[in-house]
Amino acid sequence: MFNKLISTTxxxxxxxxxxxxxxxxxxxxxxxxxxxxxGYGYQGxxxxxxxxxxxxxxxxxxxxxxxxxxxxxLFGFLTRIPAFGVMxxxxxxxxxxxxxxxxxxxxxxxxxxxGFEYHLLAIAVAAALLLxxxxxxxxxxxxxxxxxx
Numbered sequence: 001m002f003n004k005l006i007s008t009t010x011x012x013x014x015x016x017x018x019x020x021x022x023x024x025x026x027x028x029x030x031x032x033x034x035x036x037x038x039g040y041g042y043q044g045x046x047x048x049x050x051x052x053x054x055x056x057x058x059x060x061x062x063x064x065x066x067x068x069x070x071x072x073x074l075f076g077f078l079t080r081i082p083a084f085g086v087m088x089x090x091x092x093x094x095x096x097x098x099x100x101x102x103x104x105x106x107x108x109x110x111x112x113x114x115g116f117e118y119h120l121l122a123i124a125v126a127a128a129l130l131l132x133x134x135x136x137x138x139x140x141x142x143x144x145x146x147x148x149x
Contacts, residue, residue, distance in 0.1 A: 014135025022073030029067025076138020083129040
């Protein structure tokens with residue numbers, strides 16, 4: 001079971017997808033947890049998201065998926081787990097917030113909020129990683145290689 005979790009190919013495209021998705025989610029996670037890059041920080045995020053009706057435990061899970069899951073993706077550590085978390089998070093964001101705003105992002109500022117096109121891209125990248133693994137230059141690949149030799 002563990003070997004299936006960490007199995008991957010030597011496809012560099014997976015590494016590129018994993019690093020970009022990981023970087024994006026680490027950045028969003030540090031906004032929510034530490035207030036970096038103009039984010040609200042832990043207290044502000046907790047207050048804002050619980051005010052939207054999310055339970056505090058779910059808000060903590062969102063922060064963990066973004067920050068810790070993003071780090072897991074960057075290092076390629078148990079990649080399928082954070083990829084699945086990102087998929088769930090993005091589906092939740094679409095249905096809880098972005099669906100009423102339509103498909104497109106709010107480039108011209110004439111919508112009530114952002115659409116869900118970004119979320120679909122993140123879901124697609126996460127799905128590729130879930131299906132194919134972390135690729136080379138990852139902890140998973142090193143563990144997988146070690147397990148077979």
